[in-house]
Amino acid sequence: MSFFEIIDPVFKSFVMGNAPVRQIATGFSWTEGPVWFGDANCLLFSDIPNNAIMRWTPGAGITTFRQPSNYANGHTRDRQGRLVSCEHGARRVTRTEHDGSITVIADSYQGKRLNSPNDVVVKSDGTIWFSDPHYGIMTNYEGYKAEQELPCNVYRVDPATGSMDAVATDFNCPNGLAFSPDESRLYIADTGRMFSDDPQHVRVFDCSGDGRLSGGAIFHVINPGCADGFRLDTDGNIWSSAADGVHCINPDGALLGKILVPELVSNVCFGGRAKHQLFMTATTSVYSIILNRKGIQHP
Secondary structure, three states, X not given: OOOEEEOOHHHHHOOOOOOOOEEEEEOOOOEEEEEEEOOOOEEEEEEHHHOEEEEEEOOOEEEEEEOOOOOEEEEEEOOOOOEEEEEOOOOEEEEEOOOOOEEEEEOEEOOEEOOOOOXXXXXXXXXXXXXXXXXXXXXXXXXXXXXXXXXXXXXXXXOOOXXXXXXXXXXXXXXXXXXXXXXXXXXXEEOOOOOOOOOOEEEEEEEOOOOOEEEEEEEEOOOOOOOOOEEEEOOOOEEEEEOOEXXXXXXXXXXXXXEEOOOOEEEEEEEOOOOOEXXXXXXXXXXXXXXXXXXXXXX
């Protein structure tokens, strides 16, 4: 069985024939939001419809980290190692403090409730960037059906001052997002409005030192499927979810190769001993593979 599809010969050096795709956990309803905690040697991820954040520990398997989770979706860590989460059910972004208490980062904008925060990244200056599509309020499956009060935007929050800005406002439904290694570029997926035929693609923005975005050209179109979630390696290659697995795209937007996964992949993250293990949340399961690449992972 082949676990890879080689498009560009350089991809051969990224993967290893004796490092297969492994299913490390299964039995969920829709997995999302993987985030690696190296200091705790564990992976956290969401099982959204079951209203839970799960924990996978090598050698120990699966335990429940938090339930109920307010139908949490995407997660990341901030520069102090704290968990930052997007919650569909409460329509907010939160931070779990080291003592376990929860701080609300954002739940409204200009007096209106957020839609259903989806994915989140933290820049080196501590600012928190998240996408806010409407997926979690369109049905009762991944949250609570409700009226949409705001457009589907991307926001930046400065937790030091509490200021919040809509930094990308021309999306149908922004979804996955990630910075380039030097943070000069921000990649944002547009996965389109639910029940529509909107185009689906990844756009790329130039990001200034003070957090302003410019540009926004289409960077890449995933086929088959769409770029629900993605992360980058230290050379700036994008590892994106797709209908047939994970696609590797170079910084020029060219597809290099694919990791083939038997379920629909929703999101990915790097972790493991050397940050060279790619974790993939995929419908009912979580998969992993060791790569000859090192991912951007903070802290």
